[in-house]
Amino acid sequence: MKYTLSKLNLKGLEVFKSYIDSSKEEPEIDPPFSILKDKRFSTKIEPEITVENDQSFKNRLEFGRYLNDLLLPINDSPNLPIDSGIWSWFALCFFDLFCPADKDGKRVVNKDWYYILSKNYNHHYRHLVRTPWHIYRLHKKNSGLVLSVPLTVAGEAVEQLLSRQQVATNIPLFDAMYQLYVVAGSDPVELKKGARGSGAGSMRRIGKILKQYDLTYDLRAMDGTEIYDMFPREFNKFKIS
Template identity: 30%
Template sequence: MTEAVPEPVKVNSVQLASRKEAGRLLLEWVEGAGLERPESDAGLWTWLSLLLFDSTCPVDGNGMRKPGKYNRHIAEVDNWQKRHRHLLLSPFLVYRAHRDQPDRACVLLCQQVHKPGDIVTQITERQEYWSNRGVIEAAGALYIDPATGKQRVGAQNKSKGGVRRFADVLNQLDLNWYLYGMSAQELIEYLPEKEFSRFLTKA
């Protein structure tokens, strides 16, 4: 089945260098087509995943493709806890939320499309986090090396100071504080210094 779009837009299969590039291009395509609520269109994201399969599921050194779990390619648009796992819908949503300053969300957009990693997984599980300027800037200050624009070593550790612990602290703070009203610096000041010391000295 196909569905007409309000405005014709030309799309091509391209190789995407990063989630940031994916978000920018997808936003350009979606807005160019005049689509409303594209995040609710499962067919759209499945089709785009196939179109951009060389980016979402590239051939490895042995000439094989490893698609992984189905929701990396088939969006669960009605499940807000899982729709972020789609390899194209996720960067689209993040880029659109921070379109005024995409580099702010570097912590969620610097990765390869097919390898989002644990930082993306942990922070995008809740919309209140990935759409929150303070949270995103705090995470970027902790886990992104400003000299390279890439993740710092140890950022994905499951132990002290890693992104999973950062998400745990956010969950605790969210019980008593309005996170949308907090700046990145305020959030960082509430992090347990002993646990996050290796990253706090760099933030």
């Protein structure tokens, strides 16, 4: 179905949250799709952008690329990254992808911050629409490092990376990690064995070494290869694999 991109107002956000809360006890109730077009609950965005929700995406990378291209007319809006109305509208628009109904019409709905952009910035990385857009917009090809996963599944290692803003928004660091963890030439993106694990040199270790580097280096002023060459010995197994 085609929609004109809009943003949920306070009433719309309340209706959406009420549905999410109620769905825990009544998983068969229908999502409030009608508020996507209802002027009482949503407001159209200018310039007009058409959104088609009857499509599928292989993974978060493909979804993030779609959103980035779709939102080019407003990508530079300073309020876009924190606009709960827009991102919550998107989540409801694509709700069938995130929470498909089973043969009995029942849906498994997660916590509200996955669908309604939280006022708490520490939860923003969990949002199922904003995060693919945000990460793809920043890192383009290199975003495959964390976005080559199903729409609703990130995994603990990936979530740990995305939860650290000093990692998630660091463009040269992402380039270095892409070189380190992604199988060269893989399409779709394939991570090297153990990259998402918990052992030495894994993605979960990045945050810890970053704390050490930040005391000495301005990583954002470096390029990806320089950072790659700096990774300590524990990461060598990924450099040669």
